[in-house]
Amino acid sequence: MRILNICAYSWETGGPPKIIFDHAQVALRLGHQVDILSPISRNEKPYTVPEGARLILCKRTTPISNYFREFSLELYQFLKKHIHEYDIVHCHGLWHFGTLAPFMIDRNVAKVITIHGVLDRWVYAHNNWKKRLMDTLAQKTYLRRADLVQINNTDEREDVLRYLGFQHPNVVIIPNGVKMSDFAKLPPHGTFRAKFNFPSDKKLVLFMSRLNVKKGLDLLLPGFRDYVRDHPNAMLALAGSDDGYEETVRQFIAQNQLGDSVKLVGMLTGDDKKAALADADLFTLPSYSEGFSMAVLEAMAAGTPALVSDRVGFGETIREHKAAELVELTPAGVRAGLENMLGNDALRRQTSQNATTLLKAQYDIDIVAKRLLDEYAKVVKA
Incomplete structure (x- = not known):
């Protein structure tokens, strides 16, 4: 098959580029063609391209793209000119130009939309007037016309039903996956702590995601503040690019005199990311909403025990397999979770083992990528 993914394929975007990268590697290995079409701004850095794939970058058209997300005349x-050359066009997310344009241009090539959690009640409530305007113009109509809607979990099935007012006839649940072999060998212990000046004798809590309010930073920071007052042997590393919340974080740190306990280390990639996971005693993401968190999958794949909310995309599965500690979405809940996990070495070890077993059985990238390719083949033949 000839596959075209459309996504803002940059390091700043978050999870979708990593998902596309991993799926593309499997598809290419199995003999398929993969292209990635991406709007991009001058200050963004393109994500790594899988060997054998092609990345087509299109400049965003300003000032329109400041208001109409990812608008690009080049795209x-x-x-x-080229859409007819593909068997599948896979659009990632909603309410941006890359998800609308293929439907505006063509009615013949099979089209797939992955929701990526954007219909969750919490997410949909934010910037709602813009979304309602887009819905009125086209988005609901085009989602109805999609040949396949990929969702990551059962909650998203209800989100699609609520959004459309009826159940789309072809919705398939395929979770995100992780390439377990990428985390089989991690940097030596102490590498991250030495580079970013975290003492070796303190428990290290790692938050690794975009600095955005939806990630639960308004809960994590006061929860950690209250925890560290009684347990000064702990530190919190905040790893991620600014997505509108960094200044609030810095103000909180300064106002609460947490400069010695909380550090922002910026966005981590490659070996730096792996080194952080290797050195962390606990990974945390008390998020209000995730489609299916790649950050949590990667932490689990690295063997780092996790403290997360049940909104990370597979909360029920986590609970069933005891693959992480699930946290109540309050500052007190975060503090209690920190107390429970950091105070119990045996619990952290068992949680890590449970997570590894779960990932190998259900979320290895070879398993989920082949499922998606099978679904592609069905809509191409239809």
Whole structure:
């Protein structure tokens, strides 16, 4: 098959580029063609491209793209000229130009939309007037026309039903996956602590995601503040690019005199990311909403015990397999979770083992990528 993914394929975007990268590696290995079409701004850094895939970058058209997310005339022109060359066009997310343009141009090529959690009640409530305007213009109509809607979990099935007012006839649940072999060998212990000046004798809690309010930082920071007052042998590393919340974080740290206990280390990639996971005593993501968190999957794959909310995309599975500690979404809940996990070495070890077993059985990338390719084949033949 000839596959075209459309996504803002940059390091700043978050999880979708990593998901596309991993799926593309499997598809290429199995003999398929994979192209990635991405709007991009001058200050963004393109994500790594799988060997054998092609990345087509299109400049965002300003000032329109400041209001109409990822608007790009170059992207539109590319699709108008080349869309018929593909068997599958896979759009990632909703309410941006890359998800609308293929439907505006063509009715013949099979089209797939992955929701990526954006219909969750919490997410949908934010910037709602813009979303309602987009819905009125086209988005609901085009989602109805999609040949396949990929969701990551059962909650998203209800989200699609609530959004459309009826159940789309072809919705498939395929979770995100992780390449376990990428985490089979981690940097030596102490590498991250030495580079970023975290003492070796303190428990290290790692938050690794975009600095955005939906990630639960308004809960994590006061919860950690209250915890560290009684347990000064702990530190919190905040790893991630600014997504509108960094200044609030810095103000909180300063106002609460947490400069010696909380550090922002920026976005981590490659070996730095792996080194952080290797050195962390606990990974945490008390998020309000995730489609299916790659950050949590990667932490589990690295063997780092996790403290997360049940909104990370597979909360019920985590609870069933005891693959992480699930945290109540309050500052007190975060503190209690920290007390429970950091105070019990045996619990952290068991949680890590449970997570590894779960990932190998259900979320290895070879398993989930082949399921998606099978679904592609069905809509291409239809």
